Amino acid sequence: MKMNKKYVAYDSVFAKLMVKVEEDEVNLEIKGLLSPFLKNTKSKLEDQIKDSNFVLKNDKIYLSSSFPPIPSFAFKRLFKNEIKRFIGFNYPNNLTIMVTGECECDCEHCLASEMIGEHRLSKKDIKRLIDQALDLGVTQIVFEGGEPTLREDLPELVNYVDERATTMVVTNGANLDEEYLDRLEKGLDYLLYSLDSPYPEKHNQFRKRENLFQKVKEGIKKSVERDILTGILYIAHPGNSDYKHLKDLVDLGRSLGVFEVMIDEIVDSGSWREGNVLDEEDKARIKQFNEELLNQDIKILNNFFLLRETENFGCFAGKRWFYASPTGEIMPCMHTPISFGNIKDKSLKEIWKKIRSNSLFHDASKCVYEKEKYEEEILPKMLEKNQFPYKMYKNR
Numbered sequence: 001m002k003m004n005k006k007y008v009a010y011d012s013v014f015a016k017l018m019v020k021v022e023e024d025e026v027n028l029e030i031k032g033l034l035s036p037f038l039k040n041t042k043s044k045l046e047d048q049i050k051d052s053n054f055v056l057k058n059d060k061i062y063l064s065s066s067f068p069p070i071p072s073f074a075f076k077r078l079f080k081n082e083i084k085r086f087i088g089f090n091y092p093n094n095l096t097i098m099v100t101g102e103c104e105c106d107c108e109h110c111l112a113s114e115m116i117g118e119h120r121l122s123k124k125d126i127k128r129l130i131d132q133a134l135d136l137g138v139t140q141i142v143f144e145g146g147e148p149t150l151r152e153d154l155p156e157l158v159n160y161v162d163e164r165a166t167t168m169v170v171t172n173g174a175n176l177d178e179e180y181l182d183r184l185e186k187g188l189d190y191l192l193y194s195l196d197s198p199y200p201e202k203h204n205q206f207r208k209r210e211n212l213f214q215k216v217k218e219g220i221k222k223s224v225e226r227d228i229l230t231g232i233l234y235i236a237h238p239g240n241s242d243y244k245h246l247k248d249l250v251d252l253g254r255s256l257g258v259f260e261v262m263i264d265e266i267v268d269s270g271s272w273r274e275g276n277v278l279d280e281e282d283k284a285r286i287k288q289f290n291e292e293l294l295n296q297d298i299k300i301l302n303n304f305f306l307l308r309e310t311e312n313f314g315c316f317a318g319k320r321w322f323y324a325s326p327t328g329e330i331m332p333c334m335h336t337p338i339s340f341g342n343i344k345d346k347s348l349k350e351i352w353k354k355i356r357s358n359s360l361f362h363d364a365s366k367c368v369y370e371k372e373k374y375e376e377e378i379l380p381k382m383l384e385k386n387q388f389p390y391k392m393y394k395n396r
């Protein structure tokens with residue numbers, strides 16, 4: 001796409017942030033009183049978006065499913081949150097709601113496997129949760145589970161989120177026929193289909209579901225035809241992140257016309273075997289692979305796991321994101337299922353305050369689940385008392 005355009009992303013007396021699109025390059029420009037102090041935030045943001053496969057839709061530029069489009073009220077709020085963070089106030093950007101514990105798959109790695117069951121928050125509780133999250137500053141609401149599309153009212157819940165935040169649904173793709181998509185697309189910003197292998201048999205085996213790969217492919221095609229910003233979410237582990245897997249994955253994504261292939265890393269939580277995670281060599285290979293793609297002008301990978309590296313934004317748990325379990329327990333991260341309160345009896349504001357006052361979330365230089373205090377003090381205590389919103393580390 002060849003174009004020259006400038007978008008105002010944020011404008012206040014303190015700072016003005018602009019996105020410049022020149023030919024097919026995206027750059028940020030910052031001006032204003034606070035600009036010398038926000039240079040670091042700007043350059044971290046720029047690193048994430050400069051090689052993005054941007055899309056123009058409704059006179060907005062969509063840079064990646066990790067950020068709201070520009071210009072938008074949600075992006076302004078996100079940048080405002082970053083300014084506030086800079087002066088010491090932490091407000092969350094992202095709330096993921098596990099809208100159900102039900103799922104028709106039994107994936108080898110599922111972190112939620114111990115939670116899979118009948119649990120569901122009521123529609124009323126979820127709407128209240130959304131209201132409170134938006135009031136707290138959240139700029140993206142992600143609907144997950146279990147399998148979120150097993151809820152008939154998911155389309156209504158997605159459409160309930162107002163312009164203060166973008167919406168994303170993450171799905172295994174088993175239930176997205178034309179009729180469901182008709183209802184879901186209203187108010188939906190991003191739809192991510194999970195894929196664990198570019199090879200049909202391997203994917204179906206991993207998810208223990210026949211024909212799922214085919215369904216994902218058909219679902220992606222239908223979503224792309226409808227102009228929904230559709231992506232693939234690929235959880236990389238040592239068994240699916242060699243060069244051939246990555247190349248075949250990207251070829252598949254490109255042939256299906258997806259907006260992005262988001263790569264995140266496996267965590268040895270849930271039913272995943274302890275220690276079977278990406279090492280530095282695997283991560284370097286994925287980065288190197290992306291460099292090769294960029295050299296060929298192929299902009300499709302969103303290496304989401306890099307956002308959480310120390311030199312970028314660091315760990316998001318209890319700082320930039322938090323999670324709601326299917327029973328309403330609020331946790332700092334999906335992989336650290338410590339409940340800080342239930343939405344049915346406490347306000348989200350109170351719960352967020354409680355999370356923020358815990359020293360575990362003050363230093364973001366390491367993922368919480370890798371911290372000694374979590375591994376050696378908090379986790380064993382919780383295991384002893386069985387105090388989880390859902391059980392973790394069942395292999396330990």
Ligand SMILES: C[S@@+](CC[C@H](N)C(=O)[O-])C[C@H]1O[C@@H](n2cnc3c(N)ncnc32)[C@H](O)[C@@H]1O
Pocket residue numbers: 103109110111112144145146147148170171172193194195233235265266267268269270271272
């Ligand atoms: C819990 S699922 C819920 C949504 C839907 N059922 C699906 O599979 O897309 C959301 C995402 O979490 C990922 N996931 C599950 N277990 C994980 C683990 N141990 N580490 C990292 N990601 C995991 C899944 O692959 C999926 O992409």
Ligand code: SF4
Pocket residue numbers: 103104105106107110111112113145146147172207
């Ligand atoms: S990863 Fe998603 S599809 Fe697989 S078992 Fe977990 S919730 Fe179900």
